[in-house]
Amino acid sequence: MAPSTSSGVTLNINGEKYTLSVDHRTTLLDALRERLDLTGTKKGCDQGQCGACTVLLDGRRVVSCLQFAVAAEGREITTIEGVADGDRLHPVQQAFLDLDGYQCGYCTPGQICSAVAMLQEHAAGWPSAVTEDVRPEAGPPPLTTDEIRERMSGNLCRCAAYVSIVDAVAKAATPLEGEAVA
């Protein structure tokens, strides 16, 4: 008998469980888009180079085009469809809307998911390549525009809405972190 090329999986997405049979070659991105009609997550390159497909896996940002769906079983997956609190937009979403942090909107779900996780990474004290004092006891560095730019650089935006995206992330960060953004 030929070896099986598909498996049953249960995916936990935005707090809901989805049980389906997937081809072993199916990426998490394609499973979301083609099988579960969760098309908010976008495919910009399918090879881990653009960030359009960013989702949160157990709270950390990943590019879903480089994850196999079968390997995502048992993980908490959050997509752009699960970022808002019901009808209440997440502060990052609201700031993108208010400050025009997009143009075509295609990179936007990835930018927003990335920003949500990035703010948590920063709050947890993770340094970036532009952080001056990287000692663990130094705590979170000031969330300057340079810090935001560095930490968001995995998300390309060909419309080049970068200036507004950085403004939006900074604005969203202010109530979240209670600190001024330089």
Place this chain on the structure above:
Amino acid sequence: MTTTTAETTVTRGSVGTPHTRVEGPEKVTGTARYAGDIPYADLAYGWLVLSTVARGRIRSVEAEPVLRMPGVLGVLHHGNAPHLESDYVGLLGVRPDPASVVFQHDRVPHAGWPVALVVAETSEQAREAAETLVVHYEEEPHDVAFHAGHPAAYAYDAPHAPAEATKGDVEAELGASALVVDEEYSTPEEHHNPMEPHAATARWDGGRLEVVDSNQGSMWVANELARLFSLDPSSVRVRSEHVGGGFGCKGVRAHQVSAVMAATVLQRPVRVVLTRRQMFSLVGYRSPTTQRVRLGADADGRLRALEHLSLNPTSTVFEFVEPGASVARVMYDADAHHTVNRLVPLDVPTPTWMRAPGEAPGSFALESALDELAEKSGIDPIALRVRNEPRIGPLSGLPFSSRNLLACFQEGARRFGWADRDPRPGLRRDGRWLLGTGTAGAFFPSGAAPSTAAVTAQADGTFTVRITAADIGTGARTALCLVAADALQVAPDRVRVRIGDSDFGQAFIAGGSMGTRSWSWAVTAAARDLRERLALDGDIPPEGITARSDTAEAIGALAAKERHSFGAQFAEVAVDVTTGEVRVRRMLGIFAAGRIVNPLTARSQLVGGMTWGISMALHEEAIRDAASGGLVGADFAGYHIATHADVPTIEADWVDDTDPDDPVGIKGVGEIGIVGAAAAIANAVWHATGVRHRSLPIRPDRVLLAGTGASGA
């Protein structure tokens, strides 16, 4: 019946006031459906197979083994594909790109040419089968090496850009000039790379072809699909509601054509999505250029001679010119003027329009040369431009509809702090960084093309606008809502705008910075007509009252003038002399670009264009491998575009410049932001280091090899 007109208060002033995008909530929550996001029952997936050779013939396509693979439904190729009719000239005055007229013969004119489509039940099956498909070629020698002085070059008259324009005697004026600049500039092959890859789903529905697509003009695509497949235009419907960027590459492409072909053969819905790598050979690109600029001037900087020669490669199967030399025909006057655009056919994919085609590379050369003349003459770069400001079109002799270039320089200089600038290069240091500032002028043609629109008054007091516009990220949907609201004299929340559906009728595309202007004209005409009708009789029947417009006659009656937007670009850069890295520290652009409909989204477009200028100046470069004829690293790892960390604070603003001949006063803002931006950065790099960079991008290795003329560096 409802009577609404009597109690309607007159509301205006939506145009000119910032408004967030009407589809914004959908875009930030992931509910906006792009072309590849719409579910279909019984959908089949097509995957294109591209040639691996750069020139030759297909000897055979070994479809049989692939047809036996799981889920495979069919393999289309030149041996079995239905006939396409490609002998026509489309809306934009050109024939279809031969790479879009798929599977019609065995010739391969370039690497990455579409040779087959594999269709399967799932995308995984289609992809694996496409990668397994064996195609045998008879390879022929190819030539992809582009360089100045290529023997096959010839002058080419494009539909809207004559190859050559001349006045006076350039050689004589150069001979009589106190100052001469004579330099060569080059720009690389650049790719649009919208974040959303081209995607189309085609299906037949009750004798009608329905295509859901990502494009810059649904009527444009519908009409061309009708021509290609010899269908009655009314039997083709193309929709494109949300579009993830275009920049010139989202027209009629292999994805729609092969999807329609497969849907026709298989009689089920077929989706074809291009991969990022496939986009590098199938959807056009900005061809590289080599340019020569010769300027002759009196000691006071007044130009006696201006010559600009531009050369770009095209494919062997289509003539596409990147008219870099045309920039000078609008920007500066001189006693003698000579500009020529030339082509050289090579075994490369066909280039196409990419954001500011001609203006982007042409302005790099011309505005760099002006800066070199400023250096030689000791005249401030802005003063030099003031000295050479034409009152009428330098070659046409026509009046300008409005020309506020100097107002842009004046306002920009004030805000940028230009007056305090020491013109000497290589003097400013910040640690290991050398600092410099630069400026450049910009222009982009302002046009309008015939469009139709329908505006309906509903019985509940709301209005619906229907127009085959495309919102590729420009904010067109929101802009048209504001324009319609003002023409109807109501608040914008009472207006709904529906776009991206060829059933709404003929309209121009999102291109040439002409979309919002062309559509606004049609929407205004229909809305004014509707308002007059409602004033006569305020009773609205349940089906509503609809007014329609067609702007063909009004646009045809426009007097011949030089009609353009203008702008002044400013940049400050830092150059690391030990690594060769160039960082842009700040940019400012001041534009005279007509009346600004929505300041929030217009600013995004202008800043986006300026960011493209950073990307063009420092990052973007597709490298063609002479041996294979293909690109090296055709993806985002090999082809760099600016990302967050490359982009500093950028400010864009505008001066008052309402177009007197446009019903709304619009000129268009989509492209001018990139024009001159790379030159401003290159001029700033010279000011920082004392070394001219005449080849883009200004890569670290180029900076290191060129060294620095800076003192103490």
